[in-house]
Amino acid sequence: MRREVVEDARFRSDSEPGGLRRDARRNRLGVLRAAREVFRERGLEATVRNVAHRAGVSTATVHRRFSGRDAIVADLAEQVAGEWDERWEALARGFPAEVALERALRLVASETVATRACSPDHRELFPERARELEERVHRGLCRLLADARETGGISAAVGAEDLRLVMISVAAVVAVESDEERAERAAQRVVTHFLRSFRGTG
Known part of the structure; x- marks a missing residue:
């Protein structure tokens, strides 16, 4: 059979x-x-x-x-977006605001390393869906940033565009480092650098 x-x-x-x-x-x-x-x-x-x-x-x-590969990608993107929403909520509930933001940024950096083979293709073939997913992640980070600013753990001068700059910088570092372990370390160093500046901004 x-x-x-x-x-x-x-x-x-x-x-x-x-x-x-x-x-x-x-x-x-x-x-x-x-x-x-x-x-x-x-x-x-x-x-x-x-x-x-x-x-x-x-x-x-x-x-x-x-129906085909594109349908798989669409469902997978929605599943990933839902997982990110759950992560933001769990971090906000489980950690002080500043720690929650740090852990979120480090998670996004690690995901950037893990998905780099797929991400350029995804943005090219599914530009609208890629933008939707990126914006959904960005909104989650912004919510955590607002909490961290409110508690004083992060400077009030830090805004949404600073978060975008973190992700752009992480993506740039990951793009030039072919070894996954080195790319992960480099991405996390970028996050560390920005977090230090976020705390020290006047």
């Missing part, structure tokens, strides 16, 4: 009223996890076949969940 027929039989079982079947939902999330790994490694030149292979399913199964 063909693999996709076996998979279909499995997905038709264990149904939930009013939503995707549990197996189908797990399968969809598995495809998105695989896509994130593959896109990070290969950029958006990766194919549906590459994603299916990493997810351990057939390409036919992927196409039943997504």
Whole structure:
């Protein structure tokens, strides 16, 4: 029996009223996890076949969940944006405002290193979606900055454009460093430099 027929039989079982079947939902999330790994490694030149292979399913199964690579990218971008929103909320609840901002900037720097193979392609092929994701991340950082300014941990002179400058500088450093470990260290040094200036700005 063909693999996709076996998979279909499995997905038709264990149904939930009013939503995707549990197996189908797990399968969809598995495809998105695989896509994130593959896109990070290969950029958006990766194919549906590459994603299916990493997810351990057939390409036919992927196409039943997504119309194509662009649909995978769209869902993945929305998933990533939602994860960032959850991170901002968790940081704001769990740490003093200044520490929350620092941890957020370091997370964004690490993500810049991890996704650099994909990011240039993403901005070129999906400019509107890339801008939406960047703005969503920026708004989250701005909320944390406002809290840190209010508590006095960060100078009142620091504004939204300073946060953009951090991210631009991180991206520039990452772009010229081919080794991932060195790129991570360099990105974190950039964040450290800016945080020191944020605290010391008059």
